[in-house]
Amino acid sequence: MKKRLIIAAVLSSMMVLTACSGKSDDGTITITNVSYDPTREFYEKYNKIFESYYEEKYGTKVDVIQSHGGSGSQARSVVEGCNADVVTLALEHDVDLIQRTGLIDEGWIDEFPQDSSPYTSTIVFLVRKGNPKDINDWDDLIKDGVDVITPDPKSSGGACWNFLAALSYAKENYDDEKSQKSFMKKLYENVSVMDSGARGSTTTFVENGQGDVLIAWENEALATLDSYPGKYEVIDPSVSILAQPSVAIVDDNAKSNKTEEVSKEYLDHLYSDDAQRLIGESGYRPANETVLNEFSDKFDLNIRLWSINDYGGWDEAYKTYFDDGAMFDEIYSN
Numbered sequence: 427m428k429k430r431l432i433i434a435a436v437l438s439s440m441m442v443l444t445a446c447s448g449k450s451d452d453g454t455i456t457i458t459n460v461s462y463d464p465t466r467e468f469y470e471k472y473n474k475i476f477e478s479y480y481e482e483k484y485g486t487k488v489d490v491i492q493s494h495g496g497s498g499s500q501a502r503s504v505v506e507g508c509n510a511d512v513v514t515l516a517l518e519h520d521v522d523l524i525q526r527t528g529l530i531d532e533g534w535i536d537e538f539p540q541d542s543s544p545y546t547s548t549i550v551f552l553v554r555k556g557n558p559k560d561i562n563d564w565d566d567l568i569k570d571g572v573d574v575i576t577p578d579p580k581s582s583g584g585a586c587w588n589f590l591a592a593l594s595y596a597k598e599n600y601d602d603e604k605s606q607k608s609f610m611k612k613l614y615e616n617v618s619v620m621d622s623g624a625r626g627s628t629t630t631f632v633e634n635g636q637g638d639v640l641i642a643w644e645n646e647a648l649a650t651l652d653s654y655p656g657k658y659e660v661i662d663p664s665v666s667i668l669a670q671p672s673v674a675i676v677d678d679n680a681k682s683n684k685t686e687e688v689s690k691e692y693l694d695h696l697y698s699d700d701a702q703r704l705i706g707e708s709g710y711r712p713a714n715e716t717v718l719n720e721f722s723d724k725f726d727l728n729i730r731l732w733s734i735n736d737y738g739g740w741d742e743a744y745k746t747y748f749d750d751g752a753m754f755d756e757i758y759s760n
Contacts, residue, residue, distance in 0.1 A: 447491075447511050447683040454487040457685050457692060460510035461626035462497035462583055462671070468708040469514070471743040476695055479687070488688060496623035497583030503706065504529065510676045511689045518672045519740035526672075534674040543670040544696035548731060549591035551661040552631065552640040552647040561636045563663050564595040565689025567639060568612035575619055575637035577627045579748050583671075584624035586748060588641045591667040593747075594732035598665055607655035611757040632658070643669070644725070645709030668731040 440646075447458050461469060480488045493500065493508070497516035501523045504510045513530075515521055524530050535542050553561050559572055567574055568741075577585040592613055596606040619636055621627045624643055631640040632650055639649070647660045673693050680686045695701055702712040706721040718725075728735040737743040747753045 431615065434575050447509055447679070447685055449684060452487075454489055455685060455688050456489045456491060457683075457688055458491040458493065458509060458533070459512050459514055460493045460500050460504055460508055461514040462500060462516040463494055463623040464584070464628075464643050464649075465514060466492065466494045466625075467649065468705070468735050469643075469706060469709065472696070472701060474711070475700065476692055479695060480691065488692075494625070496577065496581040496585075496626075498523075498744040499622065501579045504676060509679055511680045511683060511685045512673065512675055512693055513669065514673045514693075515584060516602060516669070516671050517740060518670070518734070519586075519744050520583055521672045522740065524676065529678045530674050531677045535672070537675070538673060538693055539697055540713040541670065542566075542673050542693075544673060544693075544701075544713050545671065545705045546713065547644045547669045547671070548661075548666045548729060549588050549669060550647050550666065551643045551663060552628075552642045552650055552662055553659050555640065555657050555659060557659055557661065561639050561661055562751075564592055564613070564665070565599070567592075567616060567641075568609060569616075573614050573618050573636070573638045573641070573756045574613065574641065575621075575627050575631045575639070576617055576641040577624050578620045578622055578634045581622040582624055584643050584646075585620075585670075586744075587643075587667055587669040589747060589754060590732070590734070590737060590743065591663070591665070592641070594667055594736070595665040596661065596724070597732075605758060607753065610753070614754075614758045617758075644711075648709035648724070649681075662726045662729055664751055665730045665732070668733045 447456050449455050458577045471490050477490065477688060497520045501515060501520035504524050505527050506514060513521060521534060525534060525734055551561055576588050577593060579585040579589050593610060596609040600606045600609060619630045628646055633635045650658055650662060662682045675689045680689045702717040703725060705712045706717060712726055714716045734740055734743060
């Protein structure tokens, strides 16, 4: 099957947002949150909660602008001038990319609890109702005739998590690196459409009807079940990875926009009980263990989850698997 590489230019998420943040003549404070693909529905709800909370507490109106796209692309847009006050991205590595330019202060990961990760997720499979290709675990994705949809790790943070989740299975089931790499190559040979972001891949699978299985964020898969009742099923693999999205203040921009206090409060409030419950309701795993356990019927808490620390952290993982010439480039060719 011929692969098609789709690098979609999502203008709404890649546009450079300039001169949006700050305080207007009527006293309203505007901040901009640059986020990754599948969070848009969550932040639409959270922003309303935060705006009401902040006005009630301080008597000042806040307007939150949100921007979404592939996490890597979003990080690069901030580096290139997008006037973000905060970022809520899929990978610690993407925040570090911004930090290395000086826009975010060093030590950002310690500014908020849980390594500045107010919610987590994992990687699952979304299949069509009845599971016609009988997909139950990662080894089913390398079978002949199975059409896999997953985004591009070069632009999508979720795609990097997808890759590492599959590799975690390979490492548990194959003893040597050659066999692990062969498994990964077979999997990506079955990928027919590789969009630039997780939401684009969901659109390809759900709305365009392409593919037999979508490798997806757990929250994105659960949202699809809610939006299309009776049409899809979520399959939890035996092994996956603890996906930890990261949040940070873009310090230079927030200082320039005079939004430092609001930006910090915006990210702090993600850890409040109300926000943590909204996180669970939105299909993300709350960082608060007590709140997470309230959603034990929604999430499979027994999946064996590897972590990025098993790969030496994001700097090491990115160098080994996603940099130019690294493993992904070795196994994937058009």
